[in-house]
Amino acid sequence: xxxxxxxxxxxxxxxxxxxxxxxxxxxxxxxxxxxxxxxxxxxxxxxxxxxxxxxxxxxxxxxxxxxxxxxxxxxxxxxxxxxxxxxxxxxxxxxxxxxxxxxxxxxxxxxxxxxxxxxxxxxxxxxxxxxxxxxxxxxxxxxxxxxxxxxxxxxxxxxxxxxxxxxxxxxxxxxxxxxxxxxxxxxxxxxxxxxxxxxxxxxxxxxxxxxxxxxxxxxxxxxxxxxxxxxxxxxxxxxxxxxxxxxxxxxxxxxxxxxxxxxxxxxxxxxxxxxxxxxxxxxxxxxxxxxxxxxx
Amino acid sequence: xxxxxxxxxxxxxxxxxxxxxxxxxxxxxxxxxxxxxxxxxxxxxxxxxxxxxxxxxxxxxxxxxxxxxxxxxxxxxxxxxxxxxxxxxxxxxxxxxxxxxxxxxxxxxxxxxxxxxxxxxxxxxxxxxxxxxxxxxxxxxxxxxxxxxxxxxxxxxxxxxxxxxxxxxxxxxxxxxxxxxxxxxxxxxxxxxxxxxxxxxxxxxxxxxxxxxxxxxxxxxxxxxxxxxxxxxxxxxxxxxxxxxxxxxxxxxxxxxxxxxxxxxxxxxxxxxxxxxxxxxxxxxxxxxxxxxxxxxxxxxxxxxxxxxxxxxxxxxxxxxxxxxxx
Numbered sequence: 278x279x280x281x282x283x284x285x286x287x288x289x290x291x292x293x294x295x296x297x298x299x300x301x302x303x304x305x306x307x308x309x310x311x312x313x314x315x316x317x318x319x320x321x322x323x324x325x326x327x328x329x330x331x332x333x334x335x336x337x338x339x340x341x342x343x344x345x346x347x348x349x350x351x352x353x354x355x356x357x358x359x360x361x362x363x364x365x366x367x368x369x370x371x372x373x374x375x376x377x378x379x380x381x382x383x384x385x386x387x388x389x390x391x392x393x394x395x396x397x398x399x400x401x402x403x404x405x406x407x408x409x410x411x412x413x414x415x416x417x418x419x420x421x422x423x424x425x426x427x428x429x430x431x432x433x434x435x436x437x438x439x440x441x442x443x444x445x446x447x448x449x450x451x452x453x454x455x456x457x458x459x460x461x462x463x464x465x466x467x468x469x470x471x472x473x474x475x476x477x478x479x480x481x482x483x484x485x486x487x488x489x490x491x492x493x494x495x496x497x498x499x500x501x502x503x504x505x506x507x508x509x510x511x512x513x514x515x516x517x518x519x520x521x522x523x524x525x526x527x528x529x530x531x532x533x534x535x536x537x538x539x540x541x542x543x544x545x546x547x548x549x550x551x552x553x554x555x556x557x558x559x560x561x562x563x564x565x566x567x568x569x570x571x572x573x
Numbered sequence: 574x575x576x577x578x579x580x581x582x583x584x585x586x587x588x589x590x591x592x593x594x595x596x597x598x599x600x601x602x603x604x605x606x607x608x609x610x611x612x613x614x615x616x617x618x619x620x621x622x623x624x625x626x627x628x629x630x631x632x633x634x635x636x637x638x639x640x641x642x643x644x645x646x647x648x649x650x651x652x653x654x655x656x657x658x659x660x661x662x663x664x665x666x667x668x669x670x671x672x673x674x675x676x677x678x679x680x681x682x683x684x685x686x687x688x689x690x691x692x693x694x695x696x697x698x699x700x701x702x703x704x705x706x707x708x709x710x711x712x713x714x715x716x717x718x719x720x721x722x723x724x725x726x727x728x729x730x731x732x733x734x735x736x737x738x739x740x741x742x743x744x745x746x747x748x749x750x751x752x753x754x755x756x757x758x759x760x761x762x763x764x765x766x767x768x769x770x771x772x773x774x775x776x777x778x779x780x781x782x783x784x785x786x787x788x789x790x791x792x793x794x795x796x797x798x799x800x801x802x803x804x805x806x807x808x809x810x811x812x813x814x815x816x817x818x819x820x821x822x823x824x825x826x827x828x829x830x831x832x833x834x835x836x837x838x839x840x841x842x843x844x845x846x847x848x849x850x851x852x853x854x855x856x857x858x859x860x861x862x863x864x865x866x867x868x869x870x871x872x873x874x875x876x877x878x879x880x881x882x883x884x885x886x887x888x889x890x891x892x893x894x895x896x897x898x899x900x
Contacts, residue, residue, distance in 0.1 A: 300723075401636075464677040470632055471672075472665030472692040472741060475658075482691070483680050569682055569725040 304566040311562020317555035321548075325371035332365035336522040345538050355540040357531065363544050370522035370545065375552065377438055377507045377523070378500040384442030385503075386496050389449025394480055394488075396450065397457030408454065411447040419444040420509055427515045437516050441506045445499060452495055456488035490564045497560030501553035524549050578605035578646075579781050580629065580668075580749055585643030587621075587628050587805075590636065594853040598624040600805040600860070602643070603879065606749065611775065611782040613792035613813070615828075616802030617849055622785045623673070625802070626751045629783070630664050631655075647749075666696040669742040671752040675734035675759075679726040685737045686712065686722030689744050696745045711740040714777075715770060732763035739771060743778055750775070751783045756791065768795055789832060793817065798885065801825050804850055804860040811886035821888045823865045859891065867892055 305311055324331060344360040346352050354363035396407040414422065426440035460466065461484070469479050508525015510516035517523050524545040531541030587599035598621045606612050616622050627633045629645055631652055645652040647668065652660060669692075672678040680688060689708035693699065699707070709719035715736040726734055735755060742750055752771065756764040772795050775782050784796055792799055792813065799816045801809040801824065809822040820826045827845035847864040850856055856863050862872035871891050880893040 464672050464674060465680045467632065468670075468672055468678040468738070468741075469680070469691075470664070471630060471670040473661040473663070473695050474665075474691070475661055478695075483683075486682055487680070567682075569727070 301566045305562055308562040308565065310558045311566070314555040314558030314560075314562065317551055318559060321371055321375060321552060321555070324368050325375055328369045328372055332362070332368040334362055334365045336366045336369035337361065337520045338365065345534070347538075348540055354544040355538070357527075357541050358534060358538075363527075363541060366522040366527060367524070367544050367548055370524045370527060371548065373434065373517065373521065374504050374507070374524040374549070377434070377441065378504040378552070381438040381442035381445070381503040381507070382496050382499045384439065385445040385449050385499065386492060388442075389446040390453045390485070390492060392446070393450035393453030394457050394485060397454040398461060398476070398480055398484065400458075404454075407450070411450045414444070415447045420506060423506055423510060424513070424515060427510055432515055432518060434517060437507050437510055440510070441503045444506070445503065448499075449492065449495065452491050453488055456491060457484055460484050460487050489567060493560050493564050493567070497556040498553075500556050501549070504549055504552070576607050579608045579648065580604075580606040581644075581646040582625070582629070583644040583646065585625075585628060585645065586641040587624050587633055587638060588641050589638050596852045597855055598638075598805055598852060599628065599643075600855070601876070602802075602806050604800055604807055604810070606781055606783055607798075608748075608781055609779065610797040611784055611795055613796035613799040614783060614785045614802060614807075615787060615789065615792055615799060617787060619849055619852065620802040621805040621852075622787075622802055623753055624805075626670065626753050626783065626785055629751060630668055630670060631660055632664075632670075662696070665692050665742075665747070666745045667747055668749040668751065669745065669747040671735075671738050671742050671750065671755045673754045673757055675731055675738050678738055679734055681726055684723050684725055685729065686719075689737065689741050692741055692744045708740075708744065711744050712737075714743075714774070715740045731759055732767060735759060735763075735767050736770065739767075739774065743774055743780070746778055747780060749783065750780045751785070753785045754787070755784075756786075756788075764791075771795070789828065801828070804855060805852065806860070806889065808861065808890065809886075809888045811888075815883070815886050821882060821886075821893065822861075822890050823867050823892070824861050859889075 305315075329335075338361055340356075340360040342360065343352070343356050344358055346356040348355045352362045352364065354367060356362055357366070392407050392411070396404040417425075422444040423440040426443060427436055430436040430439065466479060466483055469483050474482070504525060507516055507523065508528055511523050511526035512529035517526060519526070527545040528542055528549075531538070531545070535542050582602055582604040585599050585602040586597075589596040589598055602621070602625060604612075604614075604625070614622050614625065624633060624638070627638075628640055629652070631640070631645070633640060640653055643653065647663065652663070655663075679685065683691075686705070686708050689711050690701075690704045693704045693707050694701070697704070705722075709722055712719045712722060717733060717736055717740075721729075726737070729737065735758075739755075755771065756767055759767060768791065771782070774780075782795075784791065786792060796813050799811060799813050800807045801816075801822065803824050809816065809820070809825045811821075816825065817829070820829055824845065827843070830843040831845060833839070833842060845864055850860055850863070856873075858874045859865070859868075859872045859877050862868045865872065869891060875891070877889045877891045879887050879889055881887045882893065
């Protein structure tokens with residue numbers, strides 16, 4: 278088709294567009310609580326990365342004569358029933374727990390989100406097939422589902438992530454589906470179609486970004502849940518094998534001694550709490566920063 | 574008639590199939606849009622104006638909507654039978670649409686500039702920077718400073734949002750612009766501005782326009798031709814001046830009689846008695862016969878065919894002998 282040429286008066290300022298992510302970052306920075314959350318997370322992440330430097334004793338340095346020490350200058354968080362420093366184990370455990378939490382939630386968000394978006398967008402038979410399979414997954418208690426996946430695939434870090442991730446897919450699928458259904462009827466989706474956008478573009482560019490807020494909130498809460506589920510798996514012996522430090526496993530390991538040596542459960546518990554707290558603060562801030570309507 | 578219509582709708586039927594019954598939204602509709610002209614599509618709420626517009630781009634939501642039969646010919650190609658992928662190349666590029674409510678037809682979390690750029694990038698093989706530049710130019714064209722490229726729809730007023738929507742729809746120099754009640758959601762002063770803008774841009778971009786409205790004042794201002802719709806079909810189609818001076822169909826006459834005239838003293842306006850028929854249960858024969866002051870026996874049985882009164886004036890009414898009977 279021949280295009281008519283009627284370019285309006287040339288503009289002196291050439292396409293100098295502010296980056297949208299820079300804008301989000303600027304708004305996030307204004308939120309003090311979110312920055313506190315981010316700071317805690319960065320500290321935890323650094324601790325996990327440099328665990329070998331911060332805690333050079335390693336996570337499995339058993340010194341039997343030093344067992345059950347309360348926190349002191351050598352062992353900041355005390356020692357456990359095998360004489361291993363709780364501090365060393367907590368720091369090394371950050372590696373495992375943080376990656377389990379974040380990766381398994383990412384698995385759940387990506388697959389759950391995509392399935393939910395497809396179900397909500399296409400409706401009808403697609404919706405039925407996807408959501409009924411999600412219902413089947415939901416019908417099985419998630420921990421039981423995770424147990425069966427781990428027992429089928431075997432233990433190990435990645436399989437634990439996979440098991441925890443898969444068992445939380447239905448929740449995300451439902452959330453996304455619900456918001457997609459409300460979005461689908463909006464006029465701007467029709468307008469996008471009227472300028473010739475195809476389905477995948479409409480889903481990726483218009484529907485998913487608009488349904489991000491509930492996913493972010495659910496996701497940050499979900500990291501906590503994932504760490505705890507992984508802990509549950511470790512507890513029944515299906516997660517990581519014993520010498521490996523993992524906050525949940527440390528919690529359940531210290532359970533027997535909680536009456537006399539509560540530092541064994543206190544510190545891993547505090548770490549889980551701090552992580553979840555930080556993620557929630559950041560998640561709230563991120564949700565606000567991503568919503569242009571709340572600008573300033 | 575020497576001019577060939579750019580877009581022609583032939584015997585279109587669109588139904589919405591719901592559990593409560595089949596809604597016959599469009600019944601045997603005929604329409605022609607000529608290059609460079611503005612056609613006003615006028616009708617009451619529920620007459621099927623929006624469905625007609627959607628059907629022209631095959632955007633009727635399916636389900637429940639279904640184009641049952643008929644043709645939509647754009648430059649001789651039938652859009653009803655076209656492949657979805659080919660149709661996407663036409664949508665927004667050659668035929669584009671302005672929606673009724675600017676408040677909801679923009680994506681709330683995308684900057685207005687990016688929304689204009691989206692259409693350009695979809696249809697024209699240009700890189701991002703060029704597309705951004707062109708989107709900025711489009712903003713200027715509709716009278717919005719391009720510094721506002723990075724702002725979000727909620728930072729704009731209703732009239733400005735509608736300008737953005739107009740910018741989006743014109744960004745690819747379409748041949749046909751469908752405007753679905755573009756001014757209904759705006760207040761009167763802004764209405765005038767937006768209409769003026771659309772009129773200017775229509776000339777500047779050399780676009781044909783289908784203006785859907787229920788406001789005969791808007792029609793008088795911007796249109797060249799007018800099609801009057803009733804219960805899913807066009808019952809009268811004429812040049813604007815002809816239609817305003819010598820309306821032929823009893824429904825059209827009724828419409829004009831129910832508009833107050835500032836130059837005459839009239840005691841009372843003459844409304845058209847009755848209501849639009851229920852589209853799930855249309856009257857037999859001519860759909861207007863239960864309300865028509867001139868209803869005859871034949872009106873109850875037979876749906877009237879097209880009668881050409883003159884070159885560009887046709888009507889569907891038994892009061893005027895149909896084309897084939899004259900021959």
